[in-house]
Amino acid sequence: DIQSSVKDFEDLTEEFKTFSASHKEYMQKLDELNAIQSKCLKELTHQRYRLGIIKSSLKKFSKKPESKEISEEIEKGISRRKIQLYEMEEALPKKNGLYLRIILGNVNVSILNKEDKFKYKDEYEKFKFIVNGIGLLMSLSNIFINSRVLDLIFMFMLVWYYCTLTIRESILKVNGSRIKGWWRAHHFISTVLAGVLLIWPNNSVYYLFRPQFMWFNVYISLVQFLQFRYQRGCLYRLRALGERHNMDITIDGFHSWMWRGLSFLLPFLVGGYVWQLYNAYLLYELSYNPEATWQVPVLGGLFLTVFLGNVITTLMIIPQKLKE
């Protein structure tokens, strides 16, 4: 009967009043949080600025024997302070870089708590894993099937995949990841590379490169699986340890695991780099073919760039990790 509906609505209205009160409190808390957040951000900048000035004024004293000791002590203090500031920054929002500002606009993508940061990174690794699996299947079938449409779909996927990676990695960066600039640049260059492949007319020169390229993709996909295992292992172990970046304590167990993982992975990576160099070389040769279009030397140059960047960055990582 209608009276029960009336009663229901009245009850709900009572509940709504409590909800309204909570919501009001929430709005107030949100304002308060914003105020104290801006205050913290200002103080953080101030601390960093002052530390920089003190540090540079210390330079002249660290050489004089009478003030050397005190100077070193202050410097230690500064380093410690910097680590503390770094940790405090984790919970504060950061501004987007230029790339994200262009793609997404000025929307805040900061993740303010550690557990969510971890989840986001984990999801990123899984995303790469899944798309890699699809890429592997596609390049494998492209080896056995010769269909222009399949080729194009594969290359479209590569463009989309690498483009998405650059966006996600920029978000990771905003959230404090120490991912090297080169890997992000690498994915950017790969987007361009896949784009040029897409518009390469399918003449005889293309078909001279195609088998090589498909096998290369199969190999890279397999290497990415190994990389996934390694990166995810690092991620979960670091979380379990609750290790913070830049700490001077080395956690032996983790480091030995990491070195084992890395030594296992490295030969395969080097294999990939050699293959990239060989791609560049083959394209260079093909560029003398009378049917070659401008895409051929451009692709060759891009593969060479990727090869050089990868080798240099990987070589730089090893001594850096040895120092840790």
Add this chain to the structure above:
Amino acid sequence: DIQSSVKDFEDLTEEFKTFSASHKEYMQKLDELNAIQSKCLKELTHQRYRLGIIKSSLKKFSKKPESKEISEEIEKGISRRKIQLYEMEEALPKKNGLYLRIILGNVNVSILNKEDKFKYKDEYEKFKFIVNGIGLLMSLSNIFINSRVLDLIFMFMLVWYYCTLTIRESILKVNGSRIKGWWRAHHFISTVLAGVLLIWPNNSVYYLFRPQFMWFNVYISLVQFLQFRYQRGCLYRLRALGERHNMDITIDGFHSWMWRGLSFLLPFLVGGYVWQLYNAYLLYELSYNPEATWQVPVLGGLFLTVFLGNVITTLMIIPQKLKE
């Protein structure tokens, strides 16, 4: 002298202590906010769910003459409540849709305050304005210069532009924009369309379509400028009025301005739609050309789809606006 550096560092350490305290308070507030936020979200869902149930149970009573009046009163109450809930939701974070989850992952892109929402939308309009300007220059020069590389750069830009639009519009959607699904679908289809253009081999059929296509782009860019003026006008006026969506008050001044803007814009939009239809027709004719590749009918179909969607959506908007 070093003592002054020591003094500086000590002073800074004092400041750091205050900062540390603020930061601790901030962290605490952040936790509190998250707690009350989840509570509000739960209550919001609950309210909506219960309202739905009451509403459906009212259906049987609204026909009986003895309960008609009460039933109508409750229904009014429900509508009012729904508007209130909608407004309260503005300050609460929303989940990303599937598309954003795939591209960005599970990062929170909700903007919780009205002023920032406005700024984000304004920036989105400016972004379209700028890229449109570049697009206009490029299509104009493509009319006078015939360079394959310039064509390709232009089409790459289109792919990138429309792809970025779909991302930004999904973010707008999460933040409560009432943008129609079709416009987002339109930009998605345009991305595909530009992608297919990119891989269309530049044979004679392409050159039969090219001049037409470049002039079409010039026209569309000009229409977009008009559209920019209109949309931005709406945006600023709505902000000045502080108008809330779905309110039954009509603000006469705004509405008469909107109708003038719309009537000015509409003929130009219709011109664009006619052009899209003509593109589809021309591509259909060209698909019988012996040199035509699969891209020709596909592009024709895409232009037809865009034409139909645009016409239907624009026709639907008019009566809807008349009712408001």
